[in-house]
Amino acid sequence: MSHVRPVTMCLVATEESNAEANYFRHEALGVVFQVRDGRLNVLLWQRAEPPFEGAWSLPGGLLDPGERLGASASRHLAAKVDIPEIAHLEQLETRSDPVRDPRDRILATAYLALVPARARPCLPPDTTWHPVDALPDCAFDHASIVRSARERLRAKLSYTNIGFALAPETFTVSQLRDTYSAALGYPVSATNLQRILTRRGVIEATPGLSRPAPSGGRPATLYRFAASELVVTNPFAAFRPRAAEA
Secondary structure, three states, X not given: OOOHHHHHHHHHHHHHHHHHHOOOEEEEEEEEEEEEOOEEEEEEEEOOOOOOOOOEEOOEEEOOOOXXXXXXXXXXXXXXXXXXXXXXXXXXXXXXXOOOOOOOOEEEEEEEEEOOOOOOOEOOOOEEEEEHHHOOOEOOOHHHHHHHXXXXXXXXXXXXXXXXXXXXXXXOHHHHHHHHHHHHOOOOOHHHHHHHHHHOOOEEEEEEEOOOOOOOOOOOEEEEEXXXXXXXXXXXXXXXXXXXXX
């Protein structure tokens, strides 16, 4: 029977080796958007070490044992930047390309996070905002993930009230038009936007008025979003560029 024991031990070792080979680490990434200076921006930090030294990355990191993905994304964001308010957070997608990370096979689940216009997060020196339509050299597949996040945001601006997570607490119609135009990446009509969002019950007028412009003119009515949580308002609606509407 002595010749059986080494074979058994070899089989056990092989099973353990196969289990290790099939274990993939998993990371959570945050795609943090904010409208700044009339453009949709994303939060990126610059890598100081290989791989992709000097390139820009989305904030995030590996899951801890027993940790949920959403909790991990929130933890890594809090560790990287001081964001006083994230108005909306949702799971975006999972990337599983075996070669997305040159070091090892690592799955990545990205989350879309929206920061309202009033927030001014305190950022470390290696972290800054970048316009989504003019991204710098990005590490891994992060540029592609940012583009996917923008497409998700564009879609949800059409059929939900998600604009509440980007706009000021109160706003004029022209200010809201600027926020939507920045997030969508093309101009929208203030008149049409007001008509559509009012008809759907997304925005409502307040008793307040805007401050008069230095050049004069009548103060404009201030509006606000009727709800500060995500609501589907028209599942079949879609904003389109004016050229596509013609």
